[in-house]
Amino acid sequence: MAMAPVIKLVLGSIAFAIFWILAVFSYVPFLPIGRTAGSLFGAMLMVIFQVITPEQAYAAIDLPILGLLFGTMVVSIYLERADMFKYLGTMLSWRTRGPKDLLCRVCLVSAVSSALFTNDTSCVVLTEFVLKIARQKNLPPHPFLLALATSANIGSSATPIGNPQNLVIAVQSKISFWEFLIGVFPAMIVGITVNALLLLCMYWRLLSDHKDEEDQEEEEENVDSEVVAEEDVTSHRFSPATLPHLSSFRSEESNLRMDPETLRNRAVSAGESELTSRDSNASREEQIDAESQGESNNNNNVFQTKQWRRVLWKSSVYLITLGMLISLLMGLNMSWTAITASLALIVLDFKDARPSLEKVSYSLLIFFCGMFITVDGFNKTGIPTALWDVMEPYAKIDQTKGTTVLALVILVFSNVASNVPTVLLLGARVAASAAAGEEEKKAWLLLAWVSTVAGNLTLLGSAANLIVCEQARRAVRHGYTLTFTKHLKFGLPSTLIVTAIGLFLIK
Numbered sequence: 001m002a003m004a005p006v007i008k009l010v011l012g013s014i015a016f017a018i019f020w021i022l023a024v025f026s027y028v029p030f031l032p033i034g035r036t037a038g039s040l041f042g043a044m045l046m047v048i049f050q051v052i053t054p055e056q057a058y059a060a061i062d063l064p065i066l067g068l069l070f071g072t073m074v075v076s077i078y079l080e081r082a083d084m085f086k087y088l089g090t091m092l093s094w095r096t097r098g099p100k101d102l103l104c105r106v107c108l109v110s111a112v113s114s115a116l117f118t119n120d121t122s123c124v125v126l127t128e129f130v131l132k133i134a135r136q137k138n139l140p141p142h143p144f145l146l147a148l149a150t151s152a153n154i155g156s157s158a159t160p161i162g163n164p165q166n167l168v169i170a171v172q173s174k175i176s177f178w179e180f181l182i183g184v185f186p187a188m189i190v191g192i193t194v195n196a197l198l199l200l201c202m203y204w205r206l207l208s209d210h211k212d213e214e215d216q217e218e219e220e221e222n223v224d225s226e227v228v229a230e231e232d233v234t235s236h237r238f239s240p241a242t243l244p245h246l247s248s249f250r251s252e253e254s255n256l257r258m259d260p261e262t263l264r265n266r267a268v269s270a271g272e273s274e275l276t277s278r279d280s281n282a283s284r285e286e287q288i289d290a291e292s293q294g295e296s297n298n299n300n301n302v303f304q305t306k307q308w309r310r311v312l313w314k315s316s317v318y319l320i321t322l323g324m325l326i327s328l329l330m331g332l333n334m335s336w337t338a339i340t341a342s343l344a345l346i347v348l349d350f351k352d353a354r355p356s357l358e359k360v361s362y363s364l365l366i367f368f369c370g371m372f373i374t375v376d377g378f379n380k381t382g383i384p385t386a387l388w389d390v391m392e393p394y395a396k397i398d399q400t401k402g403t404t405v406l407a408l409v410i411l412v413f414s415n416v417a418s419n420v421p422t423v424l425l426l427g428a429r430v431a432a433s434a435a436a437g438e439e440e441k442k443a444w445l446l447l448a449w450v451s452t453v454a455g456n457l458t459l460l461g462s463a464a465n466l467i468v469c470e471q472a473r474r475a476v477r478h479g480y481t482l483t484f485t486k487h488l489k490f491g492l493p494s495t496l497i498v499t500a501i502g503l504f505l506i507k
Contacts, residue, residue, distance in 0.1 A: 071338025
């Protein structure tokens, strides 16, 4: 593509720079409007500056990606309602064998849940739970928060629905769900293992020292305090809702059963009552017992019916989700498959879907719309093409040197311009520079792998990192601040090593 006229080139670069600043930094003093509004602002500037026409702006919005993103978010919401993430949390705390075992479990659960339900969703629902477990066991929180965030990013690379940039790649490349999974899965498994080993090596002494302190404290603490601490973890947001009316049923039942006994005592103490009054009291006792037992049985039946309905509904949610995953593996249209699954769950719920749909991150969908327009406008300036023309001769994936150069370019771009814009800017060019067939597919998969793992480099590298940081900082009574330095200390070596491993395993 030829360079645009100078005026369009300058104005388009200004619009993209404003978008980039507002998208990368959560708070900008001179324009504190946030990321979502910032993306729309950049898109508006592209149209006002006449870098693209309004028709081209609307055409730049990729509806299949938005549909797939919306569908997966709705499915994740209903899975959370069906206690899926409660069970994932239980896997973390069930019969743990010390801090190192817990760290490995966090890595595994985070990776698996991110591959199936997106990395952002997993981090949102698991961060405070992981933090509570670490606090309960008197462990330093930051190794476990790092394990959660970095494993979520690595695990999400394995599937097209794991993160937003993979959604873009899957739709643009037309690589099926199964081919995507097979291509990246070996690298993901080895990457998760290496990432966990690096965490254990870096924090081995810290975890061992805290384990010794924990053993000493457990000997000093009584049993009641341990039970309370355990309940504080299990009663987290993933626990099923309590039914307070049960306790009132039991209290009413006990009171009603006490009334006949009181009547008996009074009848015995009276001693001089007539036979007719005794018969009357006896009949009254039987009537009260019968009413009490009938009401209790009725309440128990209602409760059991609600329990069975709940179990049946949860099973249906899991079956529909499983059907969605199987359909994706069979190569059906990913966007419509996710939308169909989400609508099936809404209909199955058989109630007003507004409370569930309100939990969808519409701000993220709007952010994507603005980003699509802004990136398309920046592409029309010709600057990305010119930059790629300079790098392309050195970034051929048929050579080890070229693959390394390509990975470094993607790594830098992903941390400077963020991973999704990087994929939108480089995706078609990287694929076009590769040979047709398997080499082109490998180019897309390498782009997915490197742009995803690049998010582990710094705290600002991915939304999942920021979510873990913010969720941990705002946690009630268990708050912890994960600093930029602590993340970089581990993120830099982990990102470079894990990225390099993937370059040799992705096929």
